[in-house]
Amino acid sequence: MSKTWLVTGSSSGIGLAVVEQLLERGDRVAATLRKPQALSHLKTRYGEQLWTALLDVNDALAIRAVVHQAFTELGRIDVVVSSAGYALFGAAEEASDEQIDQQLQTNLLGSIQLIRACLPFLRKQGGGRILQVSSEGGQLAYPNFSLYHASKWAIEGFVESVALEVAPFGIEFTLVEPGPTRTNFGAALVRPPAMAEYEQTPAGEVRKAIAEGTFPLTGDPQKMARIMLEIVDVDPAPRRLLLGSGAYERVRNALVQRLAELEQYQALAMSTEVD
Template identity: 50%
Template structure:
């Protein structure tokens, strides 16, 4: 694998940290964004020449554009953009506050959109590059108690699938990575739980409480192996539009999509009944 320059958002923990660590060990240059540099103090100390750590709140959209512009100006070329910053928000839709709804959309969805949009002119000008959007199998499969997370992931998948077709002619490839559950801080540390209502006790909307309890079960995904597969995907040509990580995630996604297709196929007559008759 050739050494490249990568811009990765959200490198303080989870996949972001692990990808950054692996890439730096192999001699790559990384522009990594965090909200708190203390979480990556080891990387700053060990890789002073190849790790450029930047403070960024991805809900600050002008700051995103400024960072991207400065980074391309400084490094001349950035080969890979990885949009990774995000978090999980758990609770029934009725339980969530307006601020919680707005913040997760701004972080997971709009922040990712603005990062990609900011990078596109530079990638086009330099003749190509690769964009990797960290999504989730929750961008295809929905569970109760996680409605706003699913809203952001279903949304970013539609955005990226459309943009991929727009920029293919410029040699820009886009890949949506859909990990299953992994043993990262995302699940066992940074996940946010709203103020729960007693009316939903015993409701499927609160099933997530068991999932977030590491003493009851551990996610099957190995973040080290997952990070390695994400990095390796940059070598694939053409860029795969989707890449799912985790056997459980793959099985669940296939089952969900098969059921969805079967439901659509039952609606053939209904769909046709809304067309103008042939010849009109």
Template identity: 50%
Template sequence: MTHTWLITGVNSGFGREMTEQLLARGDRVIGTVRKPDSVDDLCEKYRESFRRLPLDVTEFAAIPGVVRQAFAEYGRIDVVVNNAGYGLFGPAEGLADEQIRQQIDTNLTGPIHLTRAVLPHLRTQGGGRILAMSTYGGQATHPGASLYHASKWGLEGFFDSLAAEVSPFNIGVTIVEPGGARTAFRRTAGARMGAELSAYKDTPLGALRARLTDPAFAPNGDLEKMVRIIVASIDETPVPKRIVLGADSYNMIHKALSERLASVEAQKDRALSTDCA
């Protein structure tokens, strides 16, 4: 069965790989990009099934118009993928105000606005699927990634709540939590880090900076395999709320949740003691 997808940020990484796989199997893709010429090759190769729409997800006022255009041209959109995003790393005190705003606007507020814009259309057509690209960093943390984690934890909170909110309308919501994959993510993150403060040089944050800027470091995640699982998930019943991809993602999330649960259990008596008698 042919599906129509709306995907943000299709010029690289997960968005690009997903778009190529979908087009190759015969689906239709409406892909948003900040730089239209970055997908000229897709427009040329898939003239009938690929449509690019210029959009910077941080320009919130433009989002409703792009969404209306997409639904007007295609009538029905089966899957909406909130993919556009990037990583901001560095000590919290070394981040500039503009860096903080841009990170939250891109990774969190933009997807919220896009989702709010598509929901009336999905309800009207009788349902659909929404995917939110998170990371294991939406449940576990590393030092030196405070704003990135803030954006992804916020993303997961929004879509986790939304899943129950829209399920009566036959709208399924899935949060995708991949680990490291061989994309340009680390290279881009390493090039746009916050200020390097000498006080943090010999701390775990210094090791993070070295890893992000090491050209020899290659994550274990296979991008093609990950995307195939994401694409296949839209046909799963019941709709998966979360999809964990990669050994590093599984291990980090498992460790974080286990430690968090143990901490809660240890506080049971104290927590219950604060209820009214």
């Protein structure tokens, strides 16, 4: 049975792959992006099956207006995919205040406002699914991605809480956590001027690996999109969907290490209760 989807950040990467596959299989798509002409070739091919709107997720008022328009004109939206993103690449003290604001505004506040705007409509129609695109970087961290990780860890916490709030209304969430993917990853990174002090540090090593093309980008965006389409039919919705064999190993190792440290200090944790 075909569904109607709302997809943000649909002009490139995984978002574009999701839109292409949805249209090919016959679903209806409301695609938002900053440059609607980027999907003109799909609009020509699929006509009314593809609904598009200009949207910058940094504009909360615009988010509410576009979401209202999409639900009003399309009648029902079964699945929302929040995939608009911004990736700031640099050591924490290298980034400018403006870049930090942009990172948090796009990945965190934009995603929050999109979800908030959709909830009343999903609640009124009796439920729906929200796929929030996060990253393996929502559960672990690389040097030089500190502000990016801040946005991903934060949106995961937000989703964890909101999922509990709206579960009685039939609204379910899945955090989609891709590993490094073969999109325009390197070219899309926003890079503040590098400080020489970090050249011989882990941050410098990651910078060098990306510059030389040795940072492993093993994820296939088409395969990831296919899994995202399939996961909405799984009941109940998984809270997290990790994508990539390398991502699986890295996140598993990070969780094992965190659990080991938690258990190491169990006695101290328990010693702080009121007598």
